[in-house]
Amino acid sequence: MSHAAVQDTPTPVPPPGGPGSLSQRSLPRWAPAGFALLGILVGVGIGTAAGLDSKVQWGLIAVIAFVVISYVVTSTVENQRQARDRLATSVVWVCFVLAVIPLFSLLWTTISRGIEVLDGYFLSHSMAGVPSAEVGGGVYHALIGTLEQVGIATVISAPIGLLTAVYLVEYGKGALARAVTFFVDVMTGIPSIVAGLFILSIMLMTEIKPSGLMGALALAILMIPVVVRSTEEMLKLVPNELREASLALGVPKWRTILKVVLPTAIGGITTGVMLAIARIAGETAPIILLVFGSQLINPNPFQGAQSSLPFYIFEQYKAGEVASIDRAWAAALVLIAFVMILNLVARGIARWKAPKTGR
Structure with a gap:
């Protein structure tokens, strides 16, 4: 066959929708x-x-x-x-x-069970003098206890977790850093009852009475590893070029961390702390062991028994009465709203502090 005949041979065209078609169905x-x-x-x-x-x-x-x-x-x-x-x-x-x-x-x-009881009276009154079988009472004393205990735990754990994460990322090398990382990972998965038993053993040895502070110490133990892990990940996301530029100008390392690294990662760090707060807000076992619960309003977390929202839910549901179960559902709704608000605040801070990107 000649070369011209080969050129005149038409190239087969695949049918529409076939494997070689550009316009498949x-x-x-x-x-x-x-x-x-x-x-x-x-x-x-x-x-x-x-x-x-x-x-x-x-x-x-x-x-x-x-x-x-x-x-x-x-x-x-x-x-x-x-x-x-x-x-x-x-x-x-x-x-x-x-x-x-x-x-x-x-x-x-x-929502459907809790909204029936949740109102202004429920949020502004305690259970003082209200039998479990009767309608009435509120969650004010438990709400105060939760805010105080979680606040004390945050004041204790946030600085410790932040400084530990800074050490692991900026200074930590060798066996000590590996040991700290290992124990942080172990503490992340420990049950809350173990933290409560640890503080309870200290209370029994030193004859310390139950109080909101003891519950806050157990919550701080649970909160520290979460803060360390989240802060560590945020610090690792800070570009090394920022550190190198600051050090090249003769700025000391501690000042570079304080003025460059931490402000760059502050949005993620704050988000991690808020999520850690939301994690400990629903813990019940340490509060049962260390705080003992109370029907009265106790604004002093350093002396006397206190209540909290998780303990209040457990206490009211355990009573088994219709009115107490309704109060338990209402308190559960308050706790969910509390955690949801913390998560929304964390997301808002993360978006507010997020680096501004332009085209």
């Missing part, structure tokens, strides 16, 4: 929502036809139908690569929904 953007709706309909239909009473079984059938329908339709319309990608995306969405449902269920139950 694709599903519309609303396809995942349609697959989900179809999966729900399949779950309801099979559950009704089979006479299944549990809605959980209906949900599992709908989830399986959603994943199968997504994969089959995508494989048919598009290709196997897109089908596998759709399958992975569907599994991620299913896991997300399965994780969110219990959280929303818990939040909805707490």
